[in-house]
Amino acid sequence: xxxxxxxxxxxxxxxxxxxxxxxxxxxxxxxxxxxxxxxxxxxxxxxxxxxxxxxxxxxxxxxxxxxxxxxxxxxxxxxxxxxxxxxxxxxxxxxxxxxxxxxxxxxxxxxxxxxxxxxxxxxxxxxxxxxxxxxxxxxxxxxxxxxxxxxxxxxxxxxxxxxxxxxxxxxxxxxxxxxxxxxxxxxxxxxxxxxxxxxxxxxxxxxxxxxxxxxxxxxxxxxxxxxxxxxxxxxxxxxxxxxxxxxxxxxxxxxxxxxxxxxxxxxxxxxxxxxxxxxxxxxxxxxxxxxxxxxxxxxxxxxxxxxxxxxxxxxxxxxxxxxxxxxxxxxxxxxxxxxxxxx
Amino acid sequence: xxxxxxxxxxxxxxxxxxxxxxxxxxxxxxxxxxxxxxxxxxxxxxxxxxxxxxxxxxxxxxxxxxxxxxxxxxxxxxxxxxxxxxxxxxxxxxxxxxxxxxxxxxxxxxxxxxxxxxxxxxxxxxxxxxxxxxxxxxxxxxxxxxxxxxxxxxxxxxxxxxxxxxxxxxxxxxxxxxxxxxxxxxxxxxxxxxxxxxxxxxxxxxxxxxxxxxxxxxxxxxxxxxxxxxxxxxxxxxxxxxxxxxxxxxxxxxxxxxxxxxxxxxxxxxxxxxxxxxxxxxxxxxxxxxxxxxxxxxxxxxxxxxxxxxxxxxxxxxxxxxxxxx
Numbered sequence: 152x153x154x155x156x157x158x159x160x161x162x163x164x165x166x167x168x169x170x171x172x173x174x175x176x177x178x179x180x181x182x183x184x185x186x187x188x189x190x191x192x193x194x195x196x197x198x199x200x201x202x203x204x205x206x207x208x209x210x211x212x213x214x215x216x217x218x219x220x221x222x223x224x225x226x227x228x229x230x231x232x233x234x235x236x237x238x239x240x241x242x243x244x245x246x247x248x249x250x251x252x253x254x255x256x257x258x259x260x261x262x263x264x265x266x267x268x269x270x271x272x273x274x275x276x277x278x279x280x281x282x283x284x285x286x287x288x289x290x291x292x293x294x295x296x297x298x299x300x301x302x303x304x305x306x307x308x309x310x311x312x313x314x315x316x317x318x319x320x321x322x323x324x325x326x327x328x329x330x331x332x333x334x335x336x337x338x339x340x341x342x343x344x345x346x347x348x349x350x351x352x353x354x355x356x357x358x359x360x361x362x363x364x365x366x367x368x369x370x371x372x373x374x375x376x377x378x379x380x381x382x383x384x385x386x387x388x389x390x391x392x393x394x395x396x397x398x399x400x401x402x403x404x405x406x407x408x409x410x411x412x413x414x415x416x417x418x419x420x421x422x423x424x425x426x427x428x429x430x431x432x433x434x435x436x437x438x439x440x441x442x443x444x445x446x447x448x449x450x451x452x453x454x455x456x457x458x459x460x461x462x463x464x465x466x467x468x469x470x471x472x473x474x475x476x477x478x479x480x481x482x483x484x485x486x487x488x489x490x491x492x493x494x
Numbered sequence: 495x496x497x498x499x500x501x502x503x504x505x506x507x508x509x510x511x512x513x514x515x516x517x518x519x520x521x522x523x524x525x526x527x528x529x530x531x532x533x534x535x536x537x538x539x540x541x542x543x544x545x546x547x548x549x550x551x552x553x554x555x556x557x558x559x560x561x562x563x564x565x566x567x568x569x570x571x572x573x574x575x576x577x578x579x580x581x582x583x584x585x586x587x588x589x590x591x592x593x594x595x596x597x598x599x600x601x602x603x604x605x606x607x608x609x610x611x612x613x614x615x616x617x618x619x620x621x622x623x624x625x626x627x628x629x630x631x632x633x634x635x636x637x638x639x640x641x642x643x644x645x646x647x648x649x650x651x652x653x654x655x656x657x658x659x660x661x662x663x664x665x666x667x668x669x670x671x672x673x674x675x676x677x678x679x680x681x682x683x684x685x686x687x688x689x690x691x692x693x694x695x696x697x698x699x700x701x702x703x704x705x706x707x708x709x710x711x712x713x714x715x716x717x718x719x720x721x722x723x724x725x726x727x728x729x730x731x732x733x734x735x736x737x738x739x740x741x742x743x744x745x746x747x748x749x750x751x752x753x754x755x756x757x758x759x760x761x762x763x764x765x766x767x768x769x770x771x772x773x774x775x776x777x778x779x780x781x782x783x784x785x786x787x788x789x790x791x792x793x794x795x796x797x798x799x800x801x802x803x804x805x806x807x808x809x810x811x812x813x814x815x816x817x818x819x820x
Contacts, residue, residue: 198732200627314775320783351775356787359736365535365726366736370771373528376651377520377775388731395727399634418630418728 179224183245188221190439191241195253196228197361202415203387204431208252208275211435218436219443221247234259242267248442250275250435254322260286271442275431276324282450287441289434289452293324294331294492295483296427296456297383300406301335301350302479303425303458304381306472307404311340311347312379316370316393318386319360323494328385328408328427329354330492338488351379355389364392371396375403384408385427394419411459424468426459457484502797503762510769517776523651525768530656533757533764535560535726538663538718539742540749540756541670545711547751548674549704550687550810551599552606555591555613556715557739562617563588563719565625568730571723572629580631581659581720588716589709591617596708600701603814614739622732634728635659657725659717664757666714671753683707687808690815700815715739748798750805762797766790 182189192199192212199209209225216223226237234256241249242263250273251260257277264272264286272286279288304313313336320326333350340347353370355363371382371393382397384390385408394412397405398421405419407426412419434454441447458480461468482488507526514522539556546553566587571580591613598609637655644654674680682703685693690700722738723730745763749756770789 198622200625201731202627349777351777352783353771353774354783354787357784362731362734363736364729364731364734365722365738366532366767368727369528369531372531373524373768373771374775376524376527388729388734391729391731392727395634395729399636416729 179222179244182222182247188216188219188248188443189241189244189246190216190221190223190248190250191244191246192223192225192250193234193237193241193252193256194225194227195255196231197387198227199225201387202391202412203361203409204275205252207410207431208250208435211432212250212439214432215436215439219439228256231255235262238263242270246270248273248439251277253277254324271447273435273438273442275435276322278323279449279451282448284449286449287438287447287452288450289431289438289454291324291429291431291434291454291456292490293327293427293429293456294334294490294494296429296458297328297331297333297385298335298338298483298488298490298492299458299476299480300383300425300427301332301337302339302483303335303468303472303476304332304350304383304404304406305336305339305347306343306475307424307468308336308347308381309402310378310380311345312351312374312377313347313381313383314351314353314374314379315383315385316367316374316390317352317354317383318389319357320354321357322360324429325354325386327492327494329383331490332383332385332406332427334491355386361387361389364388364395367392368396371405375400380404381406383427391416391419394423398422407459413459413462420463423462424464425461428457428459430455430457502800503758506762506793506797507765510765514772519648521772521776523648525772526652526765527655528768528771529761529765530652530660531726531764532767533760534656534660534663535718535721535738536742536745536763537667537757537760538714538721539739540746540760541667541753542711542715542718543743543746544674544749544751544753544756545670545707545714546595547746547808547811548687549683549707550690550808550813550815551595551704551708552610552812553595553708553711554607554610554740554743555595555617556610556742557735557737558610558614558617559588559591559712559715560719560722560739561614561621561733561735562591563716564723564735565617565621565719565730567716567720568631568723569626569629571631575632577631577633577635577724581635581717581724584720584723585713585716588719589713591715592709592712593705595712596705599708599814600704603816606812606814618733621730625730625732631724631728635725657721659721659725663717663721667753667757674753684808686815687810690810690813694815694817704815744794747805747807748794751808763790763794766793 181187194205197205212223248271252275254276260274264283275289277288317329318325329352336350367389381404383406384393394405398419404424405422412426542556563584567580567584570583571577598604599606635657640654644650682698745759748759
């Protein structure tokens with residue numbers, strides 16, 4: 152709690168010192184006049200360069216602005232209490248599209264969409280139960296990406312012990328990734344005719360769930376020292392901490408999350424066999440496109456998921472496993488093979 | 495050590511060990527090893543508090559000290575391509591933060607809580623603003639395989655294969671305990687924390703000793719920050735100290751401002767975290783992880799409630815010293 156107060160004060164102090172971050176290239180005053188297409192993005196409590204979902208969403212927003220000749224700006228949220236205020240800043244300036252990133256912002260987005268019916272809203276990771284015409288939830292079948300990662304893990308493990316170091320299960324996408332992974336391992340085991348102990352899912356406490364790499368690393372170490380040899384790190388920086396620790400252990404594999412972490416966490420390359428990806432940037436750009444074309448109807452838009460390329464591991468993972476993975480991927484993605492995760 | 499708490503802590507360790515050992519020896523050693531890893535940054539950070547408060551200066555800027563030191567340690571290590579030099583830069587940064595606190599609290603006689611908050615704000619602001627992606631250190635500070643100890647049964651795998659800062663940290667905590675209770679520096683420091691005017695009358699320079707200790711404590715905080723960035727994971731992220739500097743203050747009080755007590759308290763807290771993880775690994779009981787995750791905090795409250803009794807902070811804590819007054 153104290154930390155939150157401090158970070159808020161810090162932001163205020165720095166702003167007063169003239170350090171205010173986002174740059175203002177095009178003129179914001181043209182928003183809402185019809186001359187300029189404006190996209191505003193509000194991050195979850197994280198930064199736009201977090202190597203994770205905020206960054207991915209911001210890249211999508213930038214790409215969408217570029218392809219539509221528009222203008223994009225972001226506000227970084229430091230305290231969950233400010234979600235509504237930050238959304239309101241864009242709404243009051245009559246932005247065309249406002250993107251809110253993260254499951255935790257869902258409530259604030261719904262309220263804003265009701266209050267500003269003329270503005271289009273995109274909620275990343277926000278599943279829409281009751282649809283509003285101007286609010287699109289960009290959601291992903293994370294369980295499928297997790298399942299594929301687990302399927303590969305099930306083939307790679309030598310000890311039969313697999314684990315996952317995760318953010319909090321209070322954020323549904325994290326749970327979908329984890330449980331999909333577990334079921335993927337079980338599916339592979341059944342196919343191989345082997346009997347593995349169930350995959351272990353370890354969740355961080357909800358506080359600081361996505362920004363505690365030291366916990367992630369130590370927890371991964373605990374798994375490694377008990378013979379777990381394929382570890383899935385899914386939980387922002389917390390998960391990255393796990394990847395980095397696994398990278399130091401010879402013969403162990405790790406699997407990244409959200410984006411292709413071969414690029415975002417190069418230190419993990421010694422163990423990083425693949426990443427369970429959800430293509431947030433492509434999804435954001437696609438939803439913005441529907442808005443520009445006027446075909447959006449609100450409700451949910453399902454983005455794409457998949458596994459990242461194996462990079463250097465494509466020569467280390469047996470070709471037979473890669474072929475099996477290639478064969479099952481479309482079946483999992485189109486739903487022929489069920490992940491068995493309760494959504 | 496006049497600590498009733500310690501008995502409970504030893505009991506907790508033995509109970510956990512017996513329980514896990516009865517299932518699997520590997521799991522038991524793994525849990526204890528992990529407990530040490532969870533405990534170390536908290537124990538080191540708690541030493542910052544002990545050193546400052548024993549001489550009468552409250553330091554709630556431990557979180558900020560760790561954060562900014564982790565930042566400079568990481569980026570210096572990345573730019574100089576030398577992890578050890580990075581660590582030294584981190585320790586130096588910590589000392590500078592300590593010096594800044596001493597300047598505000600001792601010289602300017604500022605409210606020490608506010609002075610600590612300033613450290614935290616400064617660290618959060620600077621590290622956020624100057625953070626850059628795409629830097630990496632050449633290697634982390636790698637674990638050391640202890641020659642003789644490593645071969646011991648049971649204790650070997652628990653004590654061996656920690657990183658250099660971990661070993662130095664434990665040695666430092668023991669040395670600090672010795673220094674605080676068995677040397678003239680320790681006696682003077684404690685006197686300054688309890689009754690500065692008497693210490694002054696006896697010829698101890700209150701101002702100088704406070705400056706010295708607060709700065710040295712800052713260096714220890716710098717080491718704790720360097721541990722997070724260079725030994726625990728090998729990355730720096732904004733705000734990634736994740737509240738450890740504040741938990742450390744609780745651990746300091748739990749350990750009654752005694753280095754060994756704080757070490758024991760940190761180990762206990764680390765143990766509860768390792769046990770929490772192990773409960774999720776073993777899936778002993780079907781309860782939601784949020785509840786299992788509360789365990790470290792609940793157990794800490796329980797142990798505090800039954801064993802702590804009355805804790806008394808150093809008497810002159812938080813009061814700037816002024817000569818010829820009171």
